């Protein structure tokens with residue numbers, strides 16, 4: 458069943474730590490290796506088929522090999538891959554993003570969500586002249602040193618109301634901890650107190666609208682709008698990290714859904730339609746921070762304004778994919794399909810759980826969701842992190858061997874795409890139930 462994957466793994470382990478190219482992708486005893494993907498399905502090197510609810514960690518909105526995206530990419534490839542010279546396509550994509558997400562007046566492109574949050578934070582620091590940033594406990598914003606804190610440690614430090622900045626990775630300089638303030642998502646009073654105390658030093662607050670690293674933690678009691686008010690009152694920039702939610706939850710992202718107006722926004726994943734593309738942008742005065750008044754080279758005065766560059770920024774091939782994605786989502790039927798399929802899938806999972814009298818919550822928002830085993834209502838990141846992730850992993854593996862990739866079996870949340878059909882969901886629910894029976898009863 459997994460002969461070829463095992464053979465590749467034996468070689469892979471000699472050249473790649475753990476035989477994989479991202480620490481998260483390893484599976485015990487060995488990962489399966491993909492050979493191709495089409496629509497809602499992935500096929501591995503042994504010919505096994507999986508219905509895909511991982512969807513490139515949320516990057517795929519239309520299923521794999523969406524014709525319009527593929528054609529746009531192939532057409533662009535024939536005009537050359539990358540020149541590192543501006544293109545008209547870049548302007549077209551920027552204009553469309555700004556039209557769909559009105560808080561984004563000016564933007565710049567990057568190649569990954571990590572880069573987008575790194576640049577957004579640096580821009581905020583440059584604009585305000587302050588060094589610290591604040592992030593929620595449990596929030597994930599990519600891999601750079603300024604955000605790899607208080608994500609998921611065996612134990613979070615400090616009290617839930619006064620979390621301490623906790624390292625998530627070795628190799629991140631300890632000195633950086635002093636520049637990172639952590640607050641509890643969904644607790645506006647505690648958030649206010651923490652931000653108020655640090656207000657003189659804080660350049661920006663960065664948060665995901667829905668905390669997706671800890672499953673699917675939805676903001677309660679108008680948390681995001683209250684957070685925006687607090688940031689406005691205290692003179693701190695609000696950066697909404699829409700790397701997952703942008704263009705997925707709505708054409709205008711989560712900010713359209715929750716009616717918040719951040720100062721800056723970051724995008725990635727869905728924007729690239731499976732290709733490496735990301736962007737950050739927002740208020741005109743803040744983004745003008747990137748434009749040096751001295752355009753001579755080398756600049757006469759150092760440092761110039763905040764620096765943003767990159768060989769592959771606004772890569773034409775990825776931009777062609779983005780232009781196709783943005784055109785596709787101009788059709789409302791994209792969001793009605795996602796809604797219909799999501800409504801069948803996530804409540805369907807909860808029904809199976811309830812029928813089996815299992816204690817678990819299917820938390821979902823739009824086309825993304827997660828199962829919190831061992832809990833019936835999760836409201837905070839710490840509560841989310843103390844649910845049954847081990848059970849989730851076992852359930853995921855039971856389902857994987859039955860042909861369902863329900864997120865990453867290690868605990869990555871689930872996504873649906875417009876390529877998922879009613880039949881896919883019916884089959885998925887049958888398999889999910891086999892998994893529940895195997896693991897929970």
Ligand SMILES: Cc1ncc(COP(=O)(O)O)c(C=O)c1O
Nearest residue numbers: 569570571597598599665700701
């Ligand atoms: C909210 C959020 N921000 C940033 C990132 C980093 O994006 P990337 O993996 O493209 O660097 C991720 C990745 O999962 C994310 O979920």
